[in-house]
Amino acid sequence: MKNLKFYLPLFFALLLLSCKTNGSSSKSETLPVSEKYPPVETGQPNTAYLPAFAGQTRIAGVKTATPYEVKIIAEGLARPWSVVPMPDGRLLITEKGGTLRIATADGTLSAAITGTLPNLNSGGQGGLQGLTLAPDFETSRTLYFMFSEKGEQGNVAAVAKANLSAGETRLENVQVIYRALPYWEKEMHYGGRLIFDRKGNLFVATGERSVLPARYKAQSLDNALGKILHITTDGKPVAGGPFANTPGVLAEIYSYGHRNPLGIDFHPATGELWVVEMGPRGGDELNLIQPGKNYGWPTVTYGIEYNGNTIGEGITASEDTEQPVYYWDPVISPGGMTFYDSNIIPEWKNNLFIAGLSSKHIIRLVIRENKIVGEERLLEDQGQRIRDVAESNGALFAVTDEGRLYRIRKK
Numbered sequence: 107m108k109n110l111k112f113y114l115p116l117f118f119a120l121l122l123l124s125c126k127t128n129g130s131s132s133k134s135e136t137l138p139v140s141e142k143y144p145p146v147e148t149g150q151p152n153t154a155y156l157p158a159f160a161g162q163t164r165i166a167g168v169k170t171a172t173p174y175e176v177k178i179i180a181e182g183l184a185r186p187w188s189v190v191p192m193p194d195g196r197l198l199i200t201e202k203g204g205t206l207r208i209a210t211a212d213g214t215l216s217a218a219i220t221g222t223l224p225n226l227n228s229g230g231q232g233g234l235q236g237l238t239l240a241p242d243f244e245t246s247r248t249l250y251f252m253f254s255e256k257g258e259q260g261n262v263a264a265v266a267k268a269n270l271s272a273g274e275t276r277l278e279n280v281q282v283i284y285r286a287l288p289y290w291e292k293e294m295h296y297g298g299r300l301i302f303d304r305k306g307n308l309f310v311a312t313g314e315r316s317v318l319p320a321r322y323k324a325q326s327l328d329n330a331l332g333k334i335l336h337i338t339t340d341g342k343p344v345a346g347g348p349f350a351n352t353p354g355v356l357a358e359i360y361s362y363g364h365r366n367p368l369g370i371d372f373h374p375a376t377g378e379l380w381v382v383e384m385g386p387r388g389g390d391e392l393n394l395i396q397p398g399k400n401y402g403w404p405t406v407t408y409g410i411e412y413n414g415n416t417i418g419e420g421i422t423a424s425e426d427t428e429q430p431v432y433y434w435d436p437v438i439s440p441g442g443m444t445f446y447d448s449n450i451i452p453e454w455k456n457n458l459f460i461a462g463l464s465s466k467h468i469i470r471l472v473i474r475e476n477k478i479v480g481e482e483r484l485l486e487d488q489g490q491r492i493r494d495v496a497e498s499n500g501a502l503f504a505v506t507d508e509g510r511l512y513r514i515r516k517k
């Protein structure tokens with residue numbers, strides 16, 4: 107931090123340059139935003155680190171021109187974690203303690219859907235977490251989810267499948283298909299989000315469990331911590347993965363060097379996989395996931411320890427690690443995220459919406475050619491820790507730690 111005096115002016119000069127560049131480039135004239143604003147983040151950064159390229163943080167602000175309404179359509183959810191659109195327009199919501207609820211698009215909640223989640227440990231950051239519906243859900247009623255499971259050697263992020271009972275009251279045939287080993291006692295940094303790809307396999311995001319010895323496991327390939335994994339619905343590695351033929355390496359590893367990835371979605375136009383991960387102090391990251399790549403944690407990061415110390419050698423870039431597309435300092439503490447894949451609000455088409463926990467707002471990012479070109483904050487006046495956000499029929503739905511379900515839709 108002793109170089110702060112030297113780096114801080116440089117940092118702001120670069121920021122200014124980045125705004126100027128974006129404001130005057132011909133590309134910006136094709137943006138579906140009428141005006142550009144100063145960056146939405148005005149707070150003091152925690153670090154003196156410089157971005158690797160202009161626009162990697164504190165991009166120009168944007169404002170949605172289309173009139174939209176924000177409505178709390180339900181309250182009283184018990185620590186909702188995941189909100190997932192159903193094919194019929196309703197929403198399936200997981201609750202941390204191990205229950206689910208179905209909400210109609212106008213917020214009528216079902217009774218709690220129960221079912222045996224064997225050895226669920228909802229302590230700390232754990233519990234029933236991410237959820238995704240099987241591609242044939244309408245006929246099979248099969249869903250896949252992640253939860254933290256207590257075992258004899260500690261806790262583990264587990265992937266399970268189950269069927270929603272005909273009366274939508276229970277989960278049936280619960281079966282764990284995968285465990286992100288090894289076990290650790292600590293009840294933190296499970297990751298916990300999963301998504302189906304177009305071929306019917308699962309991408310699974312796991313965290314590094316927030317203990318120093320496990321932190322470095324994000325860099326080694328003999329374990330499933332701090333990774334994006336690619337597994338079949340039987341929990342086996344998807345064939346042909348980047349490490350399929352590397353001895354001593356888990357064949358299900360798709361990318362590595364992640365801290366606590368909590369949001370995952372495919373870009374609707376490019377089909378590419380994007381992941382947002384919770385960083386330490388000052389290092390939340392949005393990453394574009396490519397097979398076999400190293401995303402740096404904990405040796406390369408834009409964050410610092412909570413006590414202010416550098417992490418490792420304080421390196422933000424290296425040749426063998428991928429740069430985040432975007433990062434936040436101070437942090438937003440990202441939860442879930444969704445791309446907006448609808449024409450109802452045309453200026454939102456293919457934008458990314460990210461739930462902000464500590465920041466208490468939804469982040470809207472405008473993306474052009476895999477670069478962030480605009481940032482906006484929604485629900486900033488609500489004071490809620492946003493845990494997850496999803497899009498259904500052109501409306502956004504968000505759940506909060508305080509138990510609310512929000513709907514944001516065109517007026």
Ligand SMILES: [Ca+2]
Binds near residue numbers: 401402406428429430
């Ligand atoms: Ca990284």
